[in-house]
Every structure is written in C-alpha cells, then in structure tokens.
Amino acid sequence: MTSVTVPAAEGRAVDVASGQRIRITTPRGHQAADFFAYNAADVSEWLSPMHTWVTTRSVKPRPGDQFLSRYRRPMLTIVEDTAAGCHDMLIAACDQKRYEQFGFEGHHRSCSENLAGAMQARGHVVAVTPQPVNFFTNTLVDPEGALLSPPNPVAPGAYVEMEALMDLICIVSSCPFDLKVEGWTINAPGGVSELEVSVA
C-alpha cells in the first residue's frame, strides 16, 4: 500500500493501476479535495464530470457510479463514501485569477497550480485544467438553477474510495480556498487542512 499525505493547500500525484483502489480522507473534516485523473498511457484522456453526469444523470457522484473520461470511457468506480454524498462536480478549479477576482493581492496557491505542479514533476504540461471532482465540497442547485455553497458539514475522518478501471495518474489537491466570501463557504472556518491518500 502507498500512503501519501497531501499537506494543506498543496497537491500530490499518485499512480493507481487498473484494479487498485484509491482512498481519499479528510482527517480533520471539512476539507475540499479537488480530484483529477488521467489515463497513464495517454494524458490527453482525463476524467470529465460533464461526460460523467450525462451518463449517471446525477451531478452528484454516488457509490456505484463510474467516472468517465472526456472520451466517454470508464476510469473509476466509486466503491465507498462515508461523507454522505457531500461532493461537488460543478465548481471549476480555483486559480490565481479567481483569488484576484475576490480582491486578493499577490500570489495565492490554487488547485490549478497544484495540478500543474504535480503533473510537471512527471514531465507533463497541463495546457487545459480539467473540471475537477471536488470531494468533501458542499454545493446545491436550487429549483431555479441557483448554485449554492453552504457551509461544509463533512466530519473528520470521512473518506471516499474508488477502484481504477484503467492505469491512472490521479492528482489530489487540498483546496487552498480560505477567503471569507458571503454565501460561498468551501472549507472549515478553522482553515485549510491536509488530506490523506492511500492506494492499495
């Protein structure tokens, strides 16, 4: 088994062979985990929520659902979820521009930068940041289509576990979002925290 700690606001890549399982845990709870997956044999093929939800017909990932790539091929199956379905697939990965738009000055860590750095370390340039799956992230679409982000209720120790359906490079980013934005809560009020990733 491989275990990796993703420090608060950082990102890490792990290899997950077909048939292996990857588990992502939020030890302190309430920590959004931006998740990206690439076909290890062809990184032009990446996990795509938009192609996934037209097949599962759910904008929320649920146990038994398969995540599809942008080529509509199965990449992973969700096998276990102790976060009661509190996951999001709608919020674009945060990036430097996002923080600037909220008024932040200077460099701010972001999930886009964490992804790019983790892939760069393996020799891959990320030209297009895929839409992530945001585990442990609380969003809701109301009947009029409004996208809401209520406070994050995920308990300490909650995890999701997935089985790989092809050889994958998976990237997990501890979302660095720490701004106080009215009606747009992402992480715990206490701040950004680490994630644990294990592959077996």
Add this chain to the structure above:
Amino acid sequence: MTSVTVPAAEGRAVDVASGQRIRITTPRGHQAADFFAYNAADVSEWLSPMHTWVTTRSVKPRPGDQFLSRYRRPMLTIVEDTAAGCHDMLIAACDQKRYEQFGFEGHHRSCSENLAGAMQARGHVVAVTPQPVNFFTNTLVDPEGALLSPPNPVAPGAYVEMEALMDLICIVSSCPFDLKVEGWTINAPGGVSELEVSVA
C-alpha cells in the same frame, strides 16, 4: 447585418466583433442550439460554463449574465431571451461515441463534429471540445442532484441575443440528437430543425 441559416444537424461559425450582437433563433421551436465561443485573437481562450456559473452562481444563463472564458474573462453578455430561460449548460456536446453508447450503428452527425468542422474551415484544430452552452435545451437538477431532461417546450421563433465583449468566433450547432431515449428528450418529436443566426 450578417444572417446565416444553420441547416438541421449542421454547424456554422460566425465572426462577432466586440460590441456587436449575435442572435440565435429556433424558427420551428424546440431545437437545441449548441453554442461555442472563442477569442478570435487567441483560440486557446474559449467560453467556459464552469467558470461562468461560479461567478453568476447560476447553472442557467439569464439576461444580464456574462459568459466567462476559461481564463475568467467576460466574453459575452446575454441581453435578451424569449425562450423563458429554457437553456442548459450541463450537457456535454454530443459526439460519435455518445450515439454509439445509445446503440446507434454507423456514423452519426454530432455537435462535436460540427464544431470541429466549422473551426477546421478556419484553419483551427479543436483538440478539446469545450463544454457548450446549450440554448433551447430543457434540463433540470432536482434536490438530490439528479439531472433531468424533460420535453423541450421552446416555442417557434424563440431567440436569445448576446453582446460580444471581445472579438469572437462563435459556433452554432443544430444539435443532431434524434434518438428516442426514455426520459432524455432533447429536440422536438418531429425531428431536428434549422437555426437562424444573425450578427449586427
């Protein structure tokens, strides 16, 4: 003024200069219009629903909303909508694989192919099919996150009009989806029909 008819199940590109308006009309009603927009000066910058809805906080486009690019820059403003908000930003562009997954055999026209062809005619290779805005497309997210696609209620002659905020190449595809899929209605029962596009 430039006027272009997009024949049923085909796609067309039009140039829209900053400050100009583009109007897309479904003359017979009920016809999904997949819409893509690129910065004419840098086609690596395209309209991104995921970056749009985290800013508008609505998965439905509404008059006054700005469509943002994947670099989070404003590309277009919606100025008028006579389709009563019956638009979608969640369904990935259909492609050959999508039709095959529904059991269709042989080549089927698709919005991805229409986009690629329209851009190819201008010398641009589309390596990544962006998430489209699907005008005149009826989707709904229920409280549990289920993605529903009820019958298309858009009346003949309904249109949307947008103002460009930068020089754009805009692609409109008359969605070729014509399969009978339980609970997944896209176009009119009578079949796929043409769209009218005007730029002024």
